[in-house]
Amino acid sequence: MARGSETKRRIMDVAQESILAKGFDATSIEEIVASAEITKSGFFYHFPDKNALAHALIERHIEVEDALFDDLFDRARALTDDPLQVMLVGLKLLAELIADMPGRHPGCIVATAVYQDRLFNPDVRDANRRAVMGWRARFRAMIDDILASYPMHDVVDPDDLADLVNTIIEGGLVMGRALDDPGITPRQILLLRSYLKLQFSPRVS
Amino acid sequence: MARGSETKRRIMDVAQESILAKGFDATSIEEIVASAEITKSGFFYHFPDKNALAHALIERHIEVEDALFDDLFDRARALTDDPLQVMLVGLKLLAELIADMPGRHPGCIVATAVYQDRLFNPDVRDANRRAVMGWRARFRAMIDDILASYPMHDVVDPDDLADLVNTIIEGGLVMGRALDDPGITPRQILLLRSYLKLQFSPRVS
DNA sequence: CCAAAAACCGGACTCGCGGTACAGTAAGCG
DNA sequence: CGCTTACTGTACCGCGAGTCCGGTTTTTGG
Incomplete structure (x- = not known):
């Protein structure tokens, strides 16, 4: 065995x-x-075939990434109790983590699968879908925590806001690969951080 | 001929x-x-080979997309003189345009090329790079216009901000494909609009 | 109008890769 | 001891990219 x-x-x-x-x-x-x-x-x-390999790789990748996010936001939660600060600190840590990755960032396996639709069978696409839904749920929960304490200045749908985290990570990776600049993703994540700050921070006017 | x-x-x-x-x-x-x-x-x-076909398709796609953006923001500029409003209206129009596309949105050819490195030769990758740089320049110019009239509340790099437009579009398309939900991209674009609003709008407090 | 170039047709062939089939074998375990 | 697990080795099939090359039609410039 x-x-x-x-x-x-x-x-x-x-x-x-x-x-x-x-x-x-x-x-x-x-x-x-x-x-x-x-x-x-x-x-x-x-x-059984090459598809099964891809499937196994995605499944493993999801676990690793989940563990990584768990660790990241646990560290953020250790630093502060405030839900908004947890998010902001977590995103900062994430940006640093991606920036410190040696060489070119690999790019998300999820996205590679998305753009090879017919190459992969429904199993693979389903695993992909589950991964994205999982991340949405994760960030949605964090946003709900924030909403319990802070008002949203420009009201938008919380699910969309949760998706924005993934959107920016995936989009950042695409941009980073297109321009061959690994610094783009972390900088884009910091813009997300900036957005959340403007959305939820009390305004000192 | x-x-x-x-x-x-x-x-x-x-x-x-x-x-x-x-x-x-x-x-x-x-x-x-x-x-x-x-x-x-x-x-x-x-x-000469399949690569050349991809190259030609990407080149054509860039032109079409450029013309589309030109038209879009020209329409926005026809509605208002204010640079911030031009951007906000333009993004709204863009979101509507993508939402109204019949069936599943095709997904950007640029991104498909990014995730098939070896399949495409340097020519294709270079065309890709030029396309992204062109879009950055376009939005950078619009942001400079805004900055001439409005302060940025949470100061970030204008180039990064320009890239955010592409990041969110590309990321939105990835998400949309992963979840098989064509509504995601337009909704994410509206979040970008929300961000720019919070960044530049005068605060009425 | 005529010749040459451009825009194809037809078909046979190579090569790499995914995948199959199946026989054999070495190591571990109850 | 026999059964299962985890492989090896070899031969083979089909498909799609790309090549080669001779022949044919269509277009165009002098």
């Missing part, structure tokens, strides 16, 4: 590295099995 | 339709030539 899952993990590791560097379809199975030092048959023992 | 460019345009039309519906790699050349009612040789007469 241990040996099997170890190999499977190694396949996923080398596949992920290659996919983030070159794209999904540019990463051939032959190449993966060479890097993972197994045979093609070995690959198809663990994954 | 007329016949040649006519055929080329027909190839691009059917290719674009198919690509927006099914994705780039899911659209085979055989399929394109069948729809365009030519032969494979005919295709390769006009385009």
Whole structure:
């Protein structure tokens, strides 16, 4: 059992590295099995097809990202009790974390899947959808916390506001890749922070 | 001369339709030539390879989008002289325009190219980069106009602010595709509008 | 009107990649 | 001891991108 899952993990590791560097379809199975030092048959023992690999990678990615967000906002909550400050500090930490990533940021696997629609089967798309919905729920809860203490100056839908976090992260990654500038995403996140500040901070006039 | 460019345009039309519906790699050349009612040789007469087709499509797409933005903000400028109002009205019009698009919004070709690195050659990536830089310049100019008349309440970099427009559009399209909800992009654009309102509107307190 | 260039047609062929099929084997475990 | 798990090795199929090249029609400039 241990040996099997170890190999499977190694396949996923080398596949992920290659996919983030070159794209999904540019990463051939032959190449993966060479890097993972197994045979093609070995690959198809663990994954029925290439789709299943993508599915497993997305599922794993969701878990990692969730854990990352949990940790991030837990650290923010350790610093302050105020829900608005938790959000603002959390976003600051997130921006710093992305900025400090060595080399080019990989770019979200979710987005790569979105833009290869027909390449992936419904399973993959569904996993994707669940991931996005999960993030919406997470940020929606935080916004509800803020709304309990602060008025919204320019009233908008809280769900849309929750989605804005994802929108800006995904959009930032697209922009960052298009311009080959890893600094864009963190700076765009800070603009989101600026927006939330203007929306909820008491006005000192 | 007329016949040649006519055929080329027909190839691009059917290719674009198919690509927006099914994705780039899911659209085979055989399929394109069948729809365009030519032969494979005919295709390769006009385009050296599939990459060149993508390149031509992106170039054309940039022009169309530029013309669209020109028209949009010209209409806004016809309604008001105030630079802030021009921006706010323009974004409103943009949101409505995207919302009124029949069926699923195609999703920006720029983003699809970004997430298929190796599939496209440097030419394509460069065209992409130029497109994004052009949009940044466009919105940067509008923001400079606003800054000439209004103070920025929470001071941020104007270039970042200009990029935010693209970030939110691209991110919105990713989200819209992930959740299969074409309403997301327009709603996210309205949040951008909300942000700019809070940033620049005089506070009545 | 005629020649040359441009815009194709037809079909055969190569190559890489995803995926299949199936026989065999080494290691662990009850 | 026998069964399962986790593979290896090899041969094979189909599809789509891209090549080659000879032939044909259509357009255009002198």
